[in-house]
Amino acid sequence: MAERIYTAPPNTGTPVRGKTLPDVLYEALAHYDNPAFLNQPVAPGHWKPISLRDFAEQAEALALGFHAVGLERGAHVAFYMESDAYFCLADMACLLGGFVDVPIYLTHAPEATRYIIEHAEARALVVSNRALLERIVPLLPDLSGVQFIVVAKAEGVKQTDQIEGRPLYTFDQLMEEGRRRRAADPEAITRLRAQIRPGDLATIIYTSGTTGRPKGVMLSHENISFNALTSFSGIKHYRPGPNGEVALSFLPLTHVFARTLFYGYLYYATSVYFTTPDALREALQQVRPTTFATVPRVLEKIYGALVERAATMPGLKGQIFRWALKVAQRYELGREPRGGYRLQLAVADRLVYRKWREAMGGRIAFIIAGGAALSAELANIFAAAGIPILQGYGLTETSPVITYNRPELNRAGTVGVPIPGVEVKIAEDGEILTRGPHVMLGYYKDPERTRQVIDEEGWFHTGDIGYFTEEGFLVITDRKKDLFKLSTGKYVTPQPLEQRLTADPLIEQALVVGPGYKFTAALIFPDEEALRRLANRLGLDANQPLEDLVREPRILEVYQQIVDRANAGMDAWATIKRFLLVPEQLSIAEGTLTPTLKVRRSVLYKKYEAQIRALYEGTEATTEMHRTTP
Numbered sequence: 001m002a003e004r005i006y007t008a009p010p011n012t013g014t015p016v017r018g019k020t021l022p023d024v025l026y027e028a029l030a031h032y033d034n035p036a037f038l039n040q041p042v043a044p045g046h047w048k049p050i051s052l053r054d055f056a057e058q059a060e061a062l063a064l065g066f067h068a069v070g071l072e073r074g075a076h077v078a079f080y081m082e083s084d085a086y087f088c089l090a091d092m093a094c095l096l097g098g099f100v101d102v103p104i105y106l107t108h109a110p111e112a113t114r115y116i117i118e119h120a121e122a123r124a125l126v127v128s129n130r131a132l133l134e135r136i137v138p139l140l141p142d143l144s145g146v147q148f149i150v151v152a153k154a155e156g157v158k159q160t161d162q163i164e165g166r167p168l169y170t171f172d173q174l175m176e177e178g179r180r181r182r183a184a185d186p187e188a189i190t191r192l193r194a195q196i197r198p199g200d201l202a203t204i205i206y207t208s209g210t211t212g213r214p215k216g217v218m219l220s221h222e223n224i225s226f227n228a229l230t231s232f233s234g235i236k237h238y239r240p241g242p243n244g245e246v247a248l249s250f251l252p253l254t255h256v257f258a259r260t261l262f263y264g265y266l267y268y269a270t271s272v273y274f275t276t277p278d279a280l281r282e283a284l285q286q287v288r289p290t291t292f293a294t295v296p297r298v299l300e301k302i303y304g305a306l307v308e309r310a311a312t313m314p315g316l317k318g319q320i321f322r323w324a325l326k327v328a329q330r331y332e333l334g335r336e337p338r339g340g341y342r343l344q345l346a347v348a349d350r351l352v353y354r355k356w357r358e359a360m361g362g363r364i365a366f367i368i369a370g371g372a373a374l375s376a377e378l379a380n381i382f383a384a385a386g387i388p389i390l391q392g393y394g395l396t397e398t399s400p401v402i403t404y405n406r407p408e409l410n411r412a413g414t415v416g417v418p419i420p421g422v423e424v425k426i427a428e429d430g431e432i433l434t435r436g437p438h439v440m441l442g443y444y445k446d447p448e449r450t451r452q453v454i455d456e457e458g459w460f461h462t463g464d465i466g467y468f469t470e471e472g473f474l475v476i477t478d479r480k481k482d483l484f485k486l487s488t489g490k491y492v493t494p495q496p497l498e499q500r501l502t503a504d505p506l507i508e509q510a511l512v513v514g515p516g517y518k519f520t521a522a523l524i525f526p527d528e529e530a531l532r533r534l535a536n537r538l539g540l541d542a543n544q545p546l547e548d549l550v551r552e553p554r555i556l557e558v559y560q561q562i563v564d565r566a567n568a569g570m571d572a573w574a575t576i577k578r579f580l581l582v583p584e585q586l587s588i589a590e591g592t593l594t595p596t597l598k599v600r601r602s603v604l605y606k607k608y609e610a611q612i613r614a615l616y617e618g619t620e621a622t623t624e625m626h627r628t629t630p
Helices: 021-031 052-068 085-097 110-119 130-142 171-184 188-195 221-233 256-267 277-287 296-312 315-329 339-359 376-384 447-453 494-502 528-537 553-567 601-607 609-616
Strands: 038-043 046-050 076-080 100-103 122-127 148-151 166-170 201-207 215-220 246-249 271-274 291-294 366-369 389-394 401-404 423-426 431-435 460-468 474-479 507-513 520-526 576-581 626-628
Touching: 021 052, 021 085, 021 221, 021 256, 038 085, 046 052, 052 085, 052 171, 052 188, 076 085, 076 110, 076 130, 085 100, 085 171, 085 188, 110 122, 110 130, 122 130, 130 148, 148 171, 166 171, 171 188, 201 221, 201 256, 215 221, 221 256, 221 401, 246 256, 246 277, 256 291, 291 296, 296 315, 296 366, 296 376, 296 528, 315 339, 315 376, 339 376, 376 389, 423 460, 447 460, 474 494, 494 507, 494 520, 494 553, 507 601, 520 528, 520 553, 520 609, 528 553, 553 576, 576 609, 601 609
Parallel strands: 038 271, 076 100, 076 122, 100 201, 122 148, 148 166, 246 271, 246 291, 291 366, 366 389, 520 576, 576 626
Antiparallel strands: 038 046, 201 215, 389 401, 423 431, 431 460, 460 474, 507 520
8 A cells, every 4th residue: 555645635725946044035025015124122022123125125235245355156155143133134144145045053162163164164153242352362263264253243342353262254245245236336235146056055054963073064045935935825824014913933943843933924014023932921011922933842831830820829719710721621622622621711701811811912913832842731721721832843854844833724732734735654663754945955074874864756855744634734742762671671762741740830850761661751851940939839848949849749749640540541561660850050051951952861861870770670560550759
């Protein structure tokens, strides 16, 4: 029997081919004039607007300025930048100038940063400000290929001609030089644009991954423009222009998810306000966005706050809040509420859900979620409250979107249906394969690894395991490399258990373990603030050291209940038989989390080898829950 190939259902968007990324800008200019296209934060609660036309003019001037100081078409430019309007400006300048930009995560260790700049053969380095310049300067002696450095924001930067033997320029200096060139040669930009082809290399994005050295993913103009414009075309009621959608952006633009979204916002001249994850709560109230993109962990934290509030709110208000939360937990996307339940939803909305929406600014039309798995429970609960979450799926290597849920075609627990122009199939071993104009050009300077993931028929092997429902929605079950085999011969998929655990506000991160052992266990990393609040409610000393708090029997009892709930309905061999509360916090900076907040399994297995071994030593597997503390 031939393998079934899945494609986009009818009326779920239109494939858009043959465009360069500068084409996206100029088509937006032909249709819209948004005076507040990009909004750069200048102080808490305050943004400086940049019009669409000013953005285009500055990008053109900067592109010509790069050429004026000797950068040649095709040169690679490394970005060590914050995710804001300056990043977008530098990016478009490089695209217009025919350069290839290479964004670098600010959370990378210095060794990884040095490796990327050197491996990518960057000829120029763009940094946001003085603070980031000071961080990067110690690496320069080992980076002989970098010819000059550019600082976006000149505040606090000494106006010197050289830094570590390289010329130092500011955006203002380069734009001034570019404007002089344009005045002397009005057709300069037209000639630059004429040289760009849709298949040209636009960017190299080094994936952080969960193991090994970063890989340089080469994406063309068309890879990204096709992905962005085709994906946006599937949102039927998207409102373009200055009076349309308002987007809040806080994810790293170094990641392809936020980057591709930006080109969609650009095409429709959507007003974009930049902020940071730490300032998100305030920004939601001040900007009142109609949409934003996020990773599931942010939504899990929002939900966790709701659950905790339900548990602690006193009196009649508390009873109503808890009742409304239970009503939301019964909701199911794709099934029309009827009868008494429909009435309950309406009452709960009037009394409680509208306040949830107000806490997010009161105007959310939809939220886009990606980068990791979102639990079905959260998707249903937010939808019940009138906050639709459109979960999607993809990888850096696929520019990134392969599938996503549409506003009118949304199923909890799935990552949606394919975008038009993309093919998806499931291999015999359950691996998800995809083919189409979204698939990367390859890994930079690594043809062998490229051949390992893109076969002779053009199918990209994602490394993810999944299946399609009868309705044609894709479900991701786990990463192929994350599946592990118990000594009993049974296979365990850790992600579903981990999702259930981290959905609880008391748990920040979790790692399900057990390769080669008789049973499944887990390392649980508590949310310290939530844990101390729990200790206070239980009448314990909430100020005692965290390593002592996680030994408290009453605390362990609460965590056992959480694990019991996570185990419910799972195959018996996959259920967590023992767990360890680890009084530490995982972080991107320390390399234990990826930039999209997924755990780096190989790093954690190595770091906590002794603790994992202690879960199993001298014991026999039983169906009873055992608690092991540090």
